[in-house]
Amino acid sequence: MFNTTTWNRIRYGLYAPIYDLVADRVFRGARRVALGQVAWQPGMRVLLVGAGTGLDLPWLPRDIELHASDLSPAMVRRLEQRAESLGRDVQAEVMDAERLAYPDDHFDVVVMHLILAVMPDPEKGLNEARRVLKPDGQLCVMDKFQADDHPAGLARRSLNALTSAIATDITRQARPLLEAAGFVIEQDTPVMMGSLVRALLATQRVDSPPTRAAPHEA
Numbered sequence: 001m002f003n004t005t006t007w008n009r010i011r012y013g014l015y016a017p018i019y020d021l022v023a024d025r026v027f028r029g030a031r032r033v034a035l036g037q038v039a040w041q042p043g044m045r046v047l048l049v050g051a052g053t054g055l056d057l058p059w060l061p062r063d064i065e066l067h068a069s070d071l072s073p074a075m076v077r078r079l080e081q082r083a084e085s086l087g088r089d090v091q092a093e094v095m096d097a098e099r100l101a102y103p104d105d106h107f108d109v110v111v112m113h114l115i116l117a118v119m120p121d122p123e124k125g126l127n128e129a130r131r132v133l134k135p136d137g138q139l140c141v142m143d144k145f146q147a148d149d150h151p152a153g154l155a156r157r158s159l160n161a162l163t164s165a166i167a168t169d170i171t172r173q174a175r176p177l178l179e180a181a182g183f184v185i186e187q188d189t190p191v192m193m194g195s196l197v198r199a200l201l202a203t204q205r206v207d208s209p210p211t212r213a214a215p216h217e218a
């Protein structure tokens, strides 16, 4: 449909000035639950993918090495401003989640908040997350998902034609997506609107190696 990476770059560039008004308070509790499920250790190398304006920053431990990437330069600029105002050191870069310019086995934690339901090809995003995660790394996801046990019905699919163009897909299923990418779901907590928004923590399945590819240029 009308959900492409080019369109996402354009629309999130337009949304950037008002993004916090829409997404800060609403998702604050959900972020805290999702990040609270991670087994944090001092010194961990952490990547926020599709990091937006950096609304996760206040809820992350300080004793970590923090990296952030986003498709939209306007979002990255705002994240850098937030990091500065919070006195946090963050390596922030403009980058497509489908083509992460990081080496294999590089991060202890990858955070994907509100991006799997936004990007046109979440499978590619998850494959990249898995590639850059260390074998014992943790994937932290918070997003809107359709129930795992049945696909979206006609009404939801019809509504999705609109929501996916201006905001978010509401028909994606977390478990099939994560499992197909080689993740094992360790925690799955409904956090908002019944179980529409869920906080998931996943690790890598040991019997299936991630797809290896040379890191891409940003």
Ligand SMILES: C[S@@+](CC[C@H](N)C(=O)[O-])C[C@H]1O[C@@H](n2cnc3c(N)ncnc32)[C@H](O)[C@@H]1O
Residues within 6 Å of the ligand: 005, 008, 009, 012, 013, 023, 049, 050, 051, 052, 053, 054, 055, 056, 069, 070, 071, 072, 075, 095, 096, 097, 098, 112, 113, 114, 115, 118, 119
């Ligand atoms: C709904 S916002 C979520 C932002 C942030 N993670 C949060 O929790 O507030 C979606 C973000 O994903 C970014 N995005 C969309 N497609 C992307 C892609 N292919 N690669 C990287 N970032 C992407 C957008 O620019 C936007 O900042």
